[in-house]
Amino acid sequence: MSRAARTIYVWSIYALVVGAVLAVIPNVILGALGVAETQEVWIRVLGVVVIILALYYWDGAKNEARHLFVASLLGRGFAVAAFILLWLTGGPWQLLIFAAAEVVGTAWTYSALRE
Known part of the structure; x- marks a missing residue:
């Protein structure tokens, strides 16, 4: 597995866990975030959607789908901007936790793709 694929693989596990918690026991994560x-x-529907995305990323990592890795930079960059905008317009500060996770993951994937 390439370094870029590994970044997507790790992200897929993160997304799978978040999606599963949102789908099955959403109030655990909401309470932990102070929401x-x-x-x-x-919120459970969102969890299912996140699980589906995690499966796409898992498969993309397994199959070295470089085009998916590149496309993920755009999607994850959009997520960062959206989370920050939502926070700036009155959303809970906890959105910044997800924005930070996406910044770190996106930077890791970008760095790996440059190799």
Whole structure:
């Protein structure tokens, strides 16, 4: 597995865990982040979507799908910008935790792709 693929593989595991928690026990992660707990189904739907994305990334890493690695830089960069914008417009500060995780992951993937 290339270094770039490894960055995507690690990200897929992170996404799989976050997605599973959101889908099965969402209030655990919400409570840990200081966000109000919910009984709404939509947080679980988001968890399912994150799991699906994690599976795409897992497969992409396994198959050395370099085009996916490059595309992930755009998507993850957008996520950083969106999380910061949401925070700036009144969203909870905890969005910055996810933004920071994406900055670190994106930088790692970018660095690996430059090799």
